[in-house]
Amino acid sequence: MITVSFFNNKGGVGKTTILWNTAVSLAEKDNKVLIIDFDPQCNLSIACLGDEEFSKLLETSSTHPFGKTIKAFTLPYIQQNQQGNVFISEPKSPIKNGTLHVIPGDFWLNNFSDTLNVGTDVIGGGGLYRFLLPHLISTKAEETSGVKYDYVLIDLPPSFNTLVRSALYCSDYFLVPCTADLFSAYCVGLIGQMLPSFIKDWEQGKERYLASNSYDTLIPAKGQPKFSGWIFNGFDTKRSLGVKHQVGADRAHHISISKAVEEKLYPALSGISSYFATPTKGEFEPVALIEDLNVMAPDSIIQNVPIKYLPEHRPTRLLTKGKWAQNQVDLMLEMDKEYDKLADHIISNCI
Template sequence: MKKTTVSIFNNKGGVGKTTIIWNLGISLSELGKKVLLIDFDPQCNLSIATLGGSEFAACLNTSEKYPYGQTIRSFAQPYIQQNIIGSTCTLKPKSNQRRKKTLHIVPGDFWLNNFADILNVGTDVISGSGLYRFMLIHKLVEEIEKNNNLEYDFVLIDLPPSFNTLVRAALYCSDYFMVPCTPDLFSAYCVGLIGEVLPAFITDWEQGKDRYLASNRYDTIIPTKGHPKFAGWIFNGFDTRNNKPIGADKAQYDQISSAIQEKLIPNLKKISAYACVPSFVPSEPIGEIEDLNVMAPDSIVQNTPIKYLKSAKPTRDIGRGTWSQNQVSLMKKTEKEYDKLANYMINNF
C-alpha cells in the first residue's frame, strides 16, 4: 500500500488527540504496518507520553554535535532558515523498544512556537512564493525514509488545538484528517468552526498553487498536496451503560453528531478543488473510546499504551497492586476499539 499521512486534529483542546494517536499507532504497528508518529504540537505531550519526561528532555539538549537538539527542530530550523536539509531524528517509543515492530516517533520541540511565527500565509501560501515552507512535514518524512532505508505505511501527526500555521502546514501535507470530540459544551461548536475554516485554508492553497505552477509547471509535488480529506470523527471519553452513552454524555453525543451532519460535512462538500468527504465516511463515529478514568493518566505516567497496560502494575495503590477485573475488561474493550479504528484506516485509506 502507498504511504498515507493522517492528521489528528481539532481546534479544541482536551479531546484526547495525543492518546488517540499514540494508541492508534500501536494498533497499526501490531497489525504489521510501518508507522511514523510526528509530534507537531509545541506542548510536546506525545513525546513525553511515548518517550518519558527525562528521555524527552535529553532530546532537547543542544551541543556542538547536535546544535538544534535531537527533535523535529534539527530538521526544521535549517530547512526554514537556511534553505538546507537538516538532520533527522527518529526514536522508538519506550514501550516498543524491545518489540520487533516498526513504530517510530519524531520528537516535538517547544521551538515549534517560533516556527509557527516564521510561516506567513499571505507571503508564503497565497502569493505562491513559499509553498515549500509549508511542505516541511513532507520533506521531513522523505528524508527520514531515505536515511532509514524504509517506507512507512502510515504517518500520524499530532497537532496543537488551534487554526495556526502549524495546523495549516500539517493539513496541506496530509491525505486525511480525523476529528476527536469529547462530550462537552464546546465540541459541537468547534466542529462547526472546522467546517467554516478549512475551506478557506484550501482556497488560499489553490490561489498560491496556481501562481506557483504558472512558472513551475513541471513540479510534481505541489499539485498532489493541499487536499486533506475528512476521514471521520471519534467520540472520546464518555461514560456508558449497556454500551451506550448515558445522561449528559448522550445529549452531547447528539449535539456533536448533528453538528457533523448539518455543519461540518455540508461545508466540506462545498470545496470545489477536490472531494473532501470520501464516500466511505459514515455520519456516526468511526471510533468510540470510553472514559478510562485512572487508567489514562497511568498510561501516560508509565509511558505504556492501553494495549500493553494490563500487563503492567498500576502506579496507584489499587488492591494488591493489580488492576481490577472491570479495569482489565475496559482496557481490552478499548484495545479492540483502537484495532477496529486501525482496520478502518487500512481498509479505506
Template sequence: MDLPPAFNTLVRSALYCSDYFLVPCTADLFSAYCITLIGAMLPKFINEWELGERSYKESNSFDNFIPSKGKPKWGGWIYNGFDSIRFPSLRERKETVIDEVHLKNVQEEVEKQLIPQLKDKIPYQCVPDFVNSEPIAKIEDLNNGASHIQHLNLPLKYLAMTKKPKKTSRRWSDYQQDLMDRMDKEYDSLAQHIINKF
C-alpha cells in the same frame, strides 16, 4: 491527522500535507460548535492553498509533488472522553445519558452543517462515500488508567498485564481491566478502519 480547534500555522501546514483528517470530539457542547467551524474554515484554507499553488507552478512547472497536496479529505470524527454504563436488560454498554446527548449533538452538527458545507464549498470530493455522521470510533475516558500509561510508558494493550504504581492498590479492578480490553479493541478497530479506508 488530529485536527484541534485552533487553526494555527502548524495545523494548517499539516492539514495541507495530509490525505485525510480526523477530528476528535469530547463530550461537551464546545465540540459540537467547533466541528461546524471546520466547515466554515476549510474552504478558505483550500482557496489560499490554490492561490499559492498557482503562483508556485508558474516558476516550478517541473514539480508534480506540490500539486498533489492541498486536498485533504474528511475522514470522520472520533468520540472520546465519555463514560458508559452497562444496561443488564439490554445486555450492552451505552453512553451515560448526558454523554449520549453530546454524542447526538455532534452527530447532528456533522450531518446538517459540516458535511453539506464541505460538499458545497470545496472544489474536489472532500467527503468520501464511506463517511457519514457516525463516529468512526468511540474511545471512553480511561480515568486514572491514562496517567498510568504515561507513567509506565506502555501502550494500552499491555497495561492490564502490569501492576499499578505502589501508591495505589496494586491490582487493576475488574472494571478497569474490562475497560482496557474494550478500548484496546476499539483502538484496533480504528487502526484497521484507517488502513482499509485511507
C-alpha cells in the same frame, strides 16, 4: 505513505492519546508507522518516550546544535534553505510487531509557527514548501531509517494556526476527536468554516507558483486533506439489564456532534471544488467510541505504556504490590479493541 492528521481546534479532546494508541494498533497489525509530534506542547513525545529521554533529546551540543528533535531538520531548512537531520526515536514501550518510529517535537515549534506567513508563503505562492515541512520530514525519515512507512500520523495543537495549516496541507486525511461537551459540536462547525478557506488560499498560491514552476509534481499533489471521520472520546456509560449504554447527557452530546457533522461539516467540505474532501458515502456516526478510562489513561502516560500493554503492568500507585481490578482490565481490553477498530478504519478507508 498515507499521512493522517488528528485534529480539532478544541483542546482536551484526547488527540494525543488517541493518536498514540492508534499508532500502536496500526503497528501491531504489521504496519510501518511514523508519528510526528507537531504540537509545541510535546505531549506525544513525553508520552511515547518518557520525560527524561525527551529532555535529553532537547539538549544541544557542538555535534548536535539543534538537539535531536524536529527542530534539527526544520531550523536549517528555514534559515539556510537546506535540509537538516532527522533523528528518529523509538517508543519506551517496544512494539511487538511492525514498526513504530517517533519524530520528537520541540517547544521551539511556537517560534517556527511565527515564521510562517500565509499571505506571502501560501497565497503569494513564494513559500509553499515552507508549509510542507511534515512531508519533507517524513521523506527524510524514510531515507534515514531505510524504512518505507505505510502510515504517517501527525499530532497537532488545538488551534487553527500555521502549524495546523502546514500539517493539513501535507495530509491525505484527517480525523477529528471529540468529547462529550457542548463546545465539540460547535468546533466541528468551525472546521467546516475554516478548512475551505485554507484550501482556497492554497489553490491561489499553487496557481501562482505553477505559473513559473510548471514541472513541479509535489505541489499539485498537496493541499487535499480529506475528512475520514470523527471519534467520540471520554464519555461515561452505565449498564441497564446487562447492556452498556452511554449516560444520558453524553448520549445527547453524541447526537449533537453527529448532527453537526451531517448538517455543518459535510455541506461545507462538499463545497470545496478542487477535490473531494468528504467520503462519497456520508458517515455521520463516530468511527470509534473511546470511553473515559478514568485513572488508566493518566497512568498510561506516566508509565509511557499504551493501553494495549497496560494490563501487563502494575498501576503506578501500587508499583510494589497489587494489580489492576478486573473491571479496569476489562475496560482497557474493550478500549484496545476500539483502537484496533480505528486502525482498521484507517487501513480500509485512508487509501
